[in-house]
Amino acid sequence: MCCYQCPVGISMDVPDEVSRQSSFAAARVPRFVYGTAWQESHTGRLTRLALAAGFRGIDTANQRRHYHEAGVGAAIAAAIASGLVRRDELFLQTKFTSVGGQDHRLPYDPAADLATQVRQSFQSSLEHLGVEALDSYILHGPARRFGLSASDLEIWEAMEALHATGRTRFLGVSNVGLDQLEALCARATTPPTFVQNRCFAQTGWDREVRAFCRERSVVYQGFSLLTANLAELRHPALARMVARVGRTPAQVVFRFALQVGMQPLTGTTDPAHMREDLQSYDFELSGEDVRVIEDIARL
Numbered sequence: 598m599c600c601y602q603c604p605v606g607i608s609m610d611v612p613d614e615v616s617r618q619s620s621f622a623a624a625r626v627p628r629f630v631y632g633t634a635w636q637e638s639h640t641g642r643l644t645r646l647a648l649a650a651g652f653r654g655i656d657t658a659n660q661r662r663h664y665h666e667a668g669v670g671a672a673i674a675a676a677i678a679s680g681l682v683r684r685d686e687l688f689l690q691t692k693f694t695s696v697g698g699q700d701h702r703l704p705y706d707p708a709a710d711l712a713t714q715v716r717q718s719f720q721s722s723l724e725h726l727g728v729e730a731l732d733s734y735i736l737h738g739p740a741r742r743f744g745l746s747a748s749d750l751e752i753w754e755a756m757e758a759l760h761a762t763g764r765t766r767f768l769g770v771s772n773v774g775l776d777q778l779e780a781l782c783a784r785a786t787t788p789p790t791f792v793q794n795r796c797f798a799q800t801g802w803d804r805e806v807r808a809f810c811r812e813r814s815v816v817y818q819g820f821s822l823l824t825a826n827l828a829e830l831r832h833p834a835l836a837r838m839v840a841r842v843g844r845t846p847a848q849v850v851f852r853f854a855l856q857v858g859m860q861p862l863t864g865t866t867d868p869a870h871m872r873e874d875l876q877s878y879d880f881e882l883s884g885e886d887v888r889v890i891e892d893i894a895r896l
């Protein structure tokens with residue numbers, strides 16, 4: 598059995614799988630996460646459908662421009678009130694987004710210092726989500742494309758202070774390159790437990806960052822696994838594999854992600870796709886299939 602940090606040991610979200618793997622269930626880190634970006638007024642309805650389909654990990658952000666965190670909170674409250682889930686079965690993750698990534702609907706005072714912005718945004722997230730603590734709090738992205746700025750480190754320090762109070766179980770960082778992740782891990786008192794990146798087949802599915810994560814027992818969360826890889830999803834080698842295993846291209850890509858130790862994100866708005874995505878658990882790709890997908894952009 599692996600601990601929660603071990604990418605291959607993170608728990609399944611299908612309830613009977615959780616009960617079969619009690620030590621994973623205790624860590625409450627599901628293997629598949631439902632993402633809630635770009636859903637606007639449908640956020641609550643879709644989050645409820647995702648919970649009903651079996652997802653137990655929910656990703657959002659206190660960034661009104663792309664997410665409706667309060668809609669997620671309403672769905673969680675309804676799901677708990679109806680007895681569908683208990684809070685302790687859920688993995689709730691949200692993000693701190695700097696001013697540059699926000700529109701006018703800010704969850705903090707932009708004139709305040711960065712540590713105050715982080716505290717205000719975090720408090721507002723707890724209120725939106727109707728919870729006393731989060732499972733994971735993510736820095737939405739560094740200020741620059743390369744390297745870390747003093748402001749990134751100031752924000753991380755404020756996030757570490759929240760972690761120290763026990764109001765978030767884990768910290769994470771998103772949209773990072775290898776150099777930024779290495780710098781953060783070298784400087785941090787509390788290093789990230791999660792890295793959330795857009796995952797392109799063109800870069801070997803973020804091969805270098807994933808390798809670093811594996812070495813450090815950081816869980817790699819991959820997003821845009823389908824939308825960033827449209828050409829690869831049509832590749833004849835993938836089509837042959839899809840026909841052989843009798844699954845959809847999406848299921849094969851998500852299954853690949855699970856087998857290489859990623860925690861995939863899906864934000865599907867279709868209940869049939871929600872069920873289909875969770876069914877990526879119940880089949881296996883061969884080692885050779887995994888190698889083919891890993892290198893598919895070079896074939």
Ligand SMILES: NC(=O)c1ccc[n+]([C@@H]2O[C@H](COP(=O)([O-])OP(=O)(O)OC[C@H]3O[C@@H](n4cnc5c(N)ncnc54)[C@H](OP(=O)(O)O)[C@@H]3O)[C@@H](O)[C@H]2O)c1
Pocket residue numbers: 631632633634635656657737771772793820821822823824845847848862863864865866867870871873874
């Ligand atoms: N940290 C960041 O900066 C960042 C950025 C982007 C996203 N994210 C997170 O990642 C989540 C997922 O975003 P994403 O970029 O991966 O895209 P996504 O929102 O999951 O979109 C997937 C697209 O593929 C389609 N699709 C077709 N078949 C599907 C299937 N079987 N399963 C799933 N989708 C299928 C979906 O259509 P249907 O709706 O019709 O299924 C949808 O148009 C977001 O909601 C957010 O939480 C984070």
